[in-house]
Amino acid sequence: MIEFKDYMIADRLSKIGRVVIIGSGKGGVGKSTLSTLLGLRLRDMGMKTGILDTDLHGASIPFILGGSKVSVEAIKGGFKPAELYGIKVMSLRMFVGDRPTPLRGERKSEVLKYMLALTIWDSLDYLLVDLPPGMSDELLTLMKYVKGKHIVVTLPTKTSIDVTLRYIKFLKSLGCDVPVVVVNNLMNITVDNDFILREFQEHIADSSCLTMPHLYGIEEYLLKGRLPEEALIVIDEIIRHL
C-alpha cells in the first residue's frame, strides 16, 4: 500500500523559502496571535507569507483575521488558500466552519497530511506553521515532513515555563533549531525576568529569550489586519533570527 500524499508533500512545499514553526507544548499562551503578528509584519516587509493553521481542534487563524466564514476552494491540483489581509491562510476551519472536530490520532495525522499535500501555496518567502498545544500527532506528523526554525511561546508563569521547557527539550533532542523563545505577557503581570532567564538558560543557551509586552486591544488590531506599535520591537527582533 503506497500513500500518494507522502509523495506530494515535498513537491507542494518546494517553492517555499523558509518555514517557521510556532509552538509551545502549553495551550493558551498566544501561539496563534504571535503567528498572525509575524505574518502581518512579514507582509508589511513585502514578503509573500502564508500561515498554515495546524490546530485541528481549535483552528483559529481565519477567525483572528476576520475570515471566520471563509471556506475552502478546490482548484486544479488541490486547495486554494484563503487570502486574508495579504496573507495566504490554510486552516481546517475553512473545511468544517464552526463544527467541533472530534478526531483521534490517526485521523488527525491524515487530515494534516492532506492539508500539506494538497494546499497550493505557490511561491512563498515564509510559511508560518501555527501548532496546537502539546506534543501529539500534529507536531509529530509535521516534523516528519517539514523542516524549519522553531519559535517557542510561553506565558511568564511557573506552570507554563515548566511545560514549555519539556517542549524545548523534545525539540532539542531531535536537533531542531530553536532560535527564539517568546515570553508572552498576555495577562499583563509583573514579569520576573531573573527567574525566567534562570529557568531557560540551561536549555536554551543558544536561543534569544524575548518578552512580548501586554498588547491592549490586540484582537481588534488583528481583525483589521493591523499591527499594534508596541509589538513591533519584539516582532522585528524575532524576524531577525529567522
Next chain:
Amino acid sequence: MHEYSIAEGIILAIKKIRDYNNLSIVSEADILVGDLAQIDKEVLLELLNILSEEYGLGRITFSIKEEESKFECNQCGFSWSWSQIRDSIMGELCGEVEDCDNPVHFIPDLINVFMVCPRCKSQDFKIVSGYDVRLLSVKGVKSD
C-alpha cells in the same frame, strides 16, 4: 476538480517509485478507492491516462478497485457502512444536488465531523475500511 489532485498525486508517486526502483517502463498500477471519498472513477481513470503521458511515464494500465467504507463505533461497538447512510449525509453536505465538492470528498478523514453513530449518536467511531484513495501496487520493467 478534486479528482485531478488525486490523479496528480498518484502520478507523482508512480514517478518517484519508477526512479527509486530504476524502472525503464511502468506497465501497471493498481489503485484502491474507498467509496467515502466520493471519487468519480471514470474521471480519475481519464485523468490518470492523460497525466501519465504528460509526466513522461507513457502508457500505464490502471486498475481501479472499489472498497466499501465501513465504520465501527468506539463507544457502543455498532458497525455500519457508507452505503447505509450515504443519502442522509450527502443531503446534509450537498443539499438538493446529488454530488458536490464537500469536505469529506476533499478529506475523507473528516467524516467524524459530519456523521454520527446511527445507534448511540457518538462522533467517536473508526473507519474500518475504504476511507480514501491508495496506490496498491506498481509493476514495471527494470533498466539494464
